[in-house]
Amino acid sequence: MKTHRLRIHGRVQGVWxxxxxxxxxxxxxxxxxxxxxxxxxxxxxxxGPASAVEALIKWVHTGPPLARVDRVEIGEADGVYREFLKRTD
Known part of the structure; x- marks a missing residue:
């Protein structure tokens, strides 16, 4: 099981x-x-499993069609998560 914290830079807000x-x-x-x-x-x-986490990190480097990802910072994180949430805070 891998856990990472990501910070995605670029045109990444307001683009879904x-x-x-x-x-x-x-x-x-x-x-x-x-x-x-x-x-x-x-x-x-x-x-998640290492292969799934790596696949999501690969996706994040491009993002959805309207996004422009300039840089992704990847660090370690901890905690236990059961689902994936879109937070508003």
Missing amino acids: FRESMRMEAERLNVAGWVRNAPDGTVEAVIQ
């Missing part, structure tokens, strides 16, 4: 990024959460 990521995470059976950050980035914590 969070909902698209939630759908992709559910498709891959990855748990965690995603939210818009006040600085214009998108933050996420993702958890």
